[in-house]
Amino acid sequence: MIKTTLKIDGMMCGMCEAHINDVIRKVVPDAQKVKSSHTKGESTFISQQAPDENKIIAALAETGYTVQSVNTEPYTKKFLGLF
Known part of the structure; x- marks a missing residue:
């Protein structure tokens, strides 16, 4: 698994985040855990x-x-150890 981080200029609000998430899902069909932050x-x-x-x-x-x-x-999954 690969974790990809994109630094993006032009995001102003939550709708921008949703729009970018949709574009990523279309371009990368196997993308999982897609998250965007306009503040970051x-x-x-x-x-x-x-x-x-x-x-x-x-x-x-x-x-x-x-x-x-x-x-x-x-990317490696983080497991919680249950003891």
Whole structure:
């Protein structure tokens, strides 16, 4: 699993967050846990494979948002130890 963090310029409100989440889900069909924050100016999601950064950047640019950076890193689930 891969965790992707996008720094995005142009988000102003909760509707912007929802719009960006929809775009990410369309461009990355296996995206899970898609979350955006206009206050932080970032979106995060988890996918099986590293996403095509250029597709995401182009899709968000078409809707008026500017991707400033894309960071991908391995994702491991955090389990709560039950003893």
